[in-house]
Amino acid sequence: MAIxxxxxxxxxxxxxxxRLAEGKPPLEALRALKRRLSDVVYRQMLADAKRLETGPGEHTGRL
Incomplete structure (x- = not known):
């Protein structure tokens, strides 16, 4: 996803x-981008779970 x-x-x-302009090495800047993307995905998972009234990784039992 980051690539x-x-x-x-x-x-x-x-x-x-x-991040590169701040002087970070390319691999460090890539790691920061990956972390940022994972945070976005996790926040979306929490929002979806709240909307469906479940916890993260759980299911409602409904299909």
Whole structure:
């Protein structure tokens, strides 16, 4: 997911470039981007779980 963000003109690429401009090495900037993306995914999972009235990783038992 992070590599795709870097290949296209996205917010992820801008974030990566900001980290490089701060003097971070490329691998450190990539790690920061991966962490940022994982935080976004986790927040979305929590929002979905709240909407469905379940906990993270749980299911409602309904299909």
């Amino acid at each position: 795709v963000q870097l290949r296209h003109d996205t917010d992820g690429r801008a974030y990566y470039r900001r």
